Amino acid sequence: MSQLKQPAEPQSVTVTKSENYRNSYANSVQVRMSVWDFFLVFGTMHRDTQKEMEIENFQGIYLSPQQAKALLNVLGHNLAQYEQTFGELALEPQFVPPGGPVH
Numbered sequence: 001m002s003q004l005k006q007p008a009e010p011q012s013v014t015v016t017k018s019e020n021y022r023n024s025y026a027n028s029v030q031v032r033m034s035v036w037d038f039f040l041v042f043g044t045m046h047r048d049t050q051k052e053m054e055i056e057n058f059q060g061i062y063l064s065p066q067q068a069k070a071l072l073n074v075l076g077h078n079l080a081q082y083e084q085t086f087g088e089l090a091l092e093p094q095f096v097p098p099g100g101p102v103h
Contacts, residue, residue, distance in 0.1 A: 028055045038068040 026042035033039070043057035063071065083089060 024058060026058075028057075030057075036064075038063045038065065 024042070026044060028043040028045040030041040030043070031038060032041070040061045040063065041057050042059045042061070043055045046054045046056070048054065079089070
């Protein structure tokens, strides 16, 4: 039985920005998943009154399960470095929108 060869690692990587590239700030991320992918919806949360909160979503990104796991690893590594440098982060109580998961 022959084994599949893994593609060779590139010797260099060039990163460019598409004409649609933009920087944005998000303080809300919703995660939805299905058997095929993860869908991250980024938005900005505004709290106008004690009882009312508004989330304005501005970008949705689909990731394969493999890319979602790679993102988890990269974020975990970077958060560990951040906390080592600046101290442990405390999380506020989490807001979960009504309606449950979407598949």
